[in-house]
Amino acid sequence: MKVKDQIYQQPLTEVAGFSFDAAVAQVFPDMIQRSVPGYLTLVENIGVIGAQFYQTGSRCYDLGCSLGAVSFSLRRQNPQVPIVAVDNSEAMLARCDEHLRRAGESENIELRCADITQLKIENASVVVLNFTLQFIELAQREALLAEIYAGLNRGGVLILSEKIALESAEKEQRFVDLHHGFKRANGYSDLEISQKRSALENVLIPETVQQHQQRLQAVGFESVEVWFQCWNFVSLLAVK
Ligand code: GEK
Numbered sequence: 001m002k003v004k005d006q007i008y009q010q011p012l013t014e015v016a017g018f019s020f021d022a023a024v025a026q027v028f029p030d031m032i033q034r035s036v037p038g039y040l041t042l043v044e045n046i047g048v049i050g051a052q053f054y055q056t057g058s059r060c061y062d063l064g065c066s067l068g069a070v071s072f073s074l075r076r077q078n079p080q081v082p083i084v085a086v087d088n089s090e091a092m093l094a095r096c097d098e099h100l101r102r103a104g105e106s107e108n109i110e111l112r113c114a115d116i117t118q119l120k121i122e123n124a125s126v127v128v129l130n131f132t133l134q135f136i137e138l139a140q141r142e143a144l145l146a147e148i149y150a151g152l153n154r155g156g157v158l159i160l161s162e163k164i165a166l167e168s169a170e171k172e173q174r175f176v177d178l179h180h181g182f183k184r185a186n187g188y189s190d191l192e193i194s195q196k197r198s199a200l201e202n203v204l205i206p207e208t209v210q211q212h213q214q215r216l217q218a219v220g221f222e223s224v225e226v227w228f229q230c231w232n233f234v235s236l237l238a239v240k
Contacts, residue, residue, distance in 0.1 A: 017201075017202065018196075018199040020091065037179065046070050047078075049227075050126045054081055060074050061128065062085040062086070064116060064130070065087050065093075067092060067096045068096040070128050072105065082108045086114050086116055089113075096111060121151025121152070125152065127148050128158075130235075134206055146220075155239070156240050157240070158221065159237060164232050165207055167208050178231045206232070224236055
């Protein structure tokens with residue numbers, strides 16, 4: 001059963017920086033579904049993309065896997081596909097492991113507690129960064145994408161989903177307001193929305209779609225397309 005996210009419901013004297021700790025891991029499915037517009041559609045279709053791009057004998061990588069939603073989706077469309085699922089939060093990975101075991105899906109899914117900026121990617125045909133790059137320091141993003149590009153086989157795909165910044169203050173405000181409207185419609189109060197926003201400041205660093213596209217092209221991806229967008233939430237398909 002999904003546990004309701006009430007982490008920012010009470011007024012806090014000081015809002016600490018957001019971290020993927022045990023309290024967040026416990027409410028994560030509820031938190032992400034009520035916070036990210038289109039999350040379930042995205043996750044479901046990442047499985048569809050994965051099934052089309054998977055190359056026999058290669059691996060899929062779910063980077064910043066949290067509780068494994070993307071890994072489950074890749075498996076639903078392509079049972080038994082080998083997956084390396086990586087997260088640096090022990091609390092998130094422990095729950096991911098529990099979910100996989102309960103679903104009888106742990107075979108051929110290697111869970112690694114590691115920093116994805118230190119990872120070697122090898123023999124991959126599908127790599128997914130579903131709302132993870134935004135938590136990586138700006139200075140480390142290009143090297144991570146270059147490592148992913150190097151580890152992908154020709155014809156392989158990177159799916160990159162991100163909360164984005166807009167290129168003008170006016171557009172930014174419009175999309176932020178729409179996103180907050182989405183959160184209110186999902187039962188979050190104005191206090192919860194503003195405390196979560198403070199917690200994420202300097203932790204989640206969004207960039208514009210153009211910045212993502214340019215960086216993906218700079219590391220070598222030939223084809224980079226937006227395949228999903230709902231306001232300031234975007235997913236890109238980058239093919240090697
Ligand atoms: C989903 N993909 O449900 N190394 C490894 N993991 C990291 C790092 C890092 N350097 N930095 C952050 N993480 C998931 C959702 S959540 C997105 C991804 C969100 C992990 C972090 O511990 C967390 O589990 C995940 O990236 C980001 O489709 O909460 O907005």
